[in-house]
Amino acid sequence: EVQLVESGGGLVQPGGSLRLSCAASGFTVSINYMSWVRQAPGKGLEWVSVIYTGGSTYYADSVKGRFTISRDNSKNTLYLQMNSLRTEDTAVYYCAREARVRGAPFDYWGQGTLVTVSS
């Protein structure tokens, strides 16, 4: 059974850092495109970042230069290192697997982890 479990969220002050983890089971992270998607309280979904199987990475303009996506193949885990956090980064962060079908949808999602940036 495919499962994604995020962890690492919490309360952090503006300017601080946090690293989110997404532990995968039932499939191999390194042979799938994996993304982070966030949702601010009461708002819609915002794509944040993706890592491709070959290691290429892409970011939303809103986080470029501050966030870094990575993976640990030995742990089958996806990460999101978040630096220079701003109040507007407050959101539930989801990791999601991109299905290898036409349309490249996100077919599996984690339960989400809440990041609150506040002084």
Add this chain to the structure above:
Amino acid sequence: DIQMTQSPSSLSASVGDRVTITCRASQSITSYLNWYQQKPGKAPNLLIYAASSLQSGVPSRFSGSGSGTDFTLTISSLQPEDFATYYCQQSYSTPPYTFGQGTKLEIK
């Protein structure tokens, strides 16, 4: 970047109604359009991929159509469990991937 515009942003309907939600892309995305359902406090759930393909396990009352820039999600006969927020999402070409702003479907 490709912008996705959903309409309406909210919708009131009754059980048994036929409902249509539209999504428009700012440029052609061929059929790289996906639809998700999200209930409060839960992660999104994939309903339709590649504009018109029904995800495994999703009831057949959900259907999608369109290509290029204009897409629709139709629920043929609303059930109580369908009241939720719906999002379209494009994954055409290189990122950024983008979501529509969402359509909240409420009980009339």
